[in-house]
Amino acid sequence: MTDPLVARLRSALGDDAVVDDPDVLDSHRNDHAKFCTAGAPRALVRPSSTAEVVEVVRAAGELGVPIVTQGARTGLSGAANAIDGCLLLSTARMTQILEISVEDQVAVVQPGVVNAQLSRAVLEQDLFYPPDPSSWEMSTVGGNIATNAGGLCCVKYGVTSDFVRGLEVVLASGEVVRTGRRSAKGVAGYDLTRLIVGSEGTLGVVTEATLALRPAPEAALTAAATFRSIEDGIAAAAAVMASGLRPSLLEFLDQPTLRAIQDHRDMGLPEDVGSMLLAQSDRGTRAAEDVARIAEICTAHGAIEVAEASDAEESRMLLEARRLVNSALEPLGTTLIDDVAVPRSQLITLLRGIAEIGAKYDVLICCPGHVGDGNMHPTVVFDPADAAAEARALEAFGAVMQLGLRLGGTITGEHGIGTLKARWLETELGPVGLELHRRIKAAFDPGNLFNPGKVLL
């Protein structure tokens, strides 16, 4: 017998928009997070328009079927994972760039547009959409909005929320709300746009976004500096940020990460290197001058060596080490990627503390990160065949978050809570903050239709 939800959605959206093939459903159960459970979905639906999303939300709501909205499922917190009996609402067919306005410097898009697709389209008009998560070739604008994604150039330009002017959202009631505005300024009412950004699919389905653009940046140049210690590298990063320069990228790699990269591919990194800093300036004709100043600052902070790129190809080569992080860590074992962010003044204490946590729990913790934002990705690596090592890795993962909080930071700078960190959320928000979150969720979604069990337990 056909599932009544599937039958209703097929009649409203057409047969090919609704999938109940178990193999396809199985392949859509998970995002990229490890250690997050995923349930068995009831069906997958791919609406093409806001009106179709309304149909889907109404049908699921009336039948009491929870909805998990999915973009590209590159999330790292389990927020896009299926729950048992849910309807997966994929934005894979909502891929239109509806408008690019040079005059207003905005783009209006459907949520399934892939970040890189938008970035390339606006660049053709000499415009720039800065949010650039490393997953930009895969992840969707809707997913970036729902996770408030960051990226490499956030250090200069800000994160996704800084570029979302307005949203169209389908609410649990099936009503459509437009939040925010197209104009650069506007303060009427509560900032519902910012509330929905980062809400991880728990408050509604984003069906359209109006995004602010910037003039395209000029060509970027890169400097790469190696240091004997973690402390020297962090101190140099702090000095670069305090110098008045505005690097368009400032990334850090610690010794365990550099060793993994060197083992993965010979980049000629000497054994005694304790850390590496990568910095970029995208100020065109002034980039060479900026990079030279960054090099001077690094040298003054004890850099062993500083390489300065003189063109785009050399810049690309210098950034190669950063790009290799994921592929270098994967072969070492299972990776549990943390995402703490602290005030920059606390970074040295954070990194020392992480080394102590690694020693205490006897696990390898590699620590690459967006040092300019104080956002590090301590990555606990362990042997998945060793149950004791796995237990210690999870303890270490929690200890890193506690340390980040003690230092005035957050348990997640950009990857979100999902299910991975839901049990730690109260530690950061406190009981009053958590209760307020619950009331906000209830105001938007009284029947707990959207992504139940994510963010809020």
Ligand SMILES: Cc1cc2nc3c(=O)[nH]c(=O)nc-3n(C[C@H](O)[C@H](O)[C@H](O)COP(=O)(O)OP(=O)(O)OC[C@H]3O[C@@H](n4cnc5c(N)ncnc54)[C@H](O)[C@@H]3O)c2cc1C
């Ligand atoms: C290799 C790799 C590198 C990464 N690098 C970064 C990085 O540099 N910075 C960073 O911040 N993240 C990074 N991530 C994490 C991930 O790419 C981001 O969280 C991204 O924003 C998720 O987008 P997505 O389209 O894959 O969304 P999904 O994973 O499908 O969904 C993420 C969340 O958004 C919700 N959602 C999706 N679309 C909508 C919508 N239209 N309306 C309402 N809710 C919606 C989902 O329900 C879920 O809660 C990386 C991931 C990988 C695998």
